[in-house]
Amino acid sequence: xxxxxxxxxxxxxxxxxxxxxxSLGRVNFQYSGSASEKKNVVYHLHPxxxxxxxxKGLDGYDADSKGMVNIREFSEDELRTILKQAIHAxxxxxxxxxxxxxxxxxxxxxxxxxxxxQIIYENELWNVYAGDLLDGTFRTYNxxxxxxxEEGFHPLS
Numbered sequence: 001x002x003x004x005x006x007x008x009x010x011x012x013x014x015x016x017x018x019x020x021x022x023s024l025g026r027v028n029f030q031y032s033g034s035a036s037e038k039k040n041v042v043y044h045l046h047p048x049x050x051x052x053x054x055x056k057g058l059d060g061y062d063a064d065s066k067g068m069v070n071i072r073e074f075s076e077d078e079l080r081t082i083l084k085q086a087i088h089a090x091x092x093x094x095x096x097x098x099x100x101x102x103x104x105x106x107x108x109x110x111x112x113x114x115x116x117x118q119i120i121y122e123n124e125l126w127n128v129y130a131g132d133l134l135d136g137t138f139r140t141y142n143x144x145x146x147x148x149x150e151e152g153f154h155p156l157s
Contacts, residue, residue: 001072002049002076002079004045004047004048007045010080010083011042011083012029016032017031017041024046025046026045026046026047027042027045029041029045040054041053041054053068053082053083053086054067054068054090055068055069055086057089058082106118108155109153110153116130119144119148121141125138125139126139126143126144127144
């Protein structure tokens with residue numbers, strides 16, 4: 001098991017992550033390039049060696065309901081691997097891969113009254129359509145999602 005200083009050194013070696021001090025001596029590391037609303041990659045790394053990595057949707061990890069994996073017992077290789085995977089999953093490319101798993105590159109969103117819009121990934125942009133009419137174009141999925149939520153839409157399951 002790695003100690004706190006070893007984990008800090010490994011995590012700090014990822015230039016994509018920035019350190020944020022939190023309460024009780026704990027530290028978060030955020031990925032500012034995240035294409036998702038999720039920015040924390042490392043959450044509450046504690047001086048006792050306990051901490052979490054956001055790994056929602058990553059294969060091979062037992063994530064909790066918030067997508068967090070406890071890294072207390074991780075080796076150096078395991079920690080580096082999960083960090084690389086987590087950063088990639090939150091990157092624009094990773095968000096696209098998650099959105100298009102199984103060939104799905106579109107979502108239908110609806111209001112309570114039944115009005116529907118689609119988010120479609122096309123030409124490296126997220127387009128929102130009302131039928132055949134383009135309603136908006138967004139650089140990231142998160143921007144398109146935020147727009148739809150502000151307009152009173154929710155994803156259909």
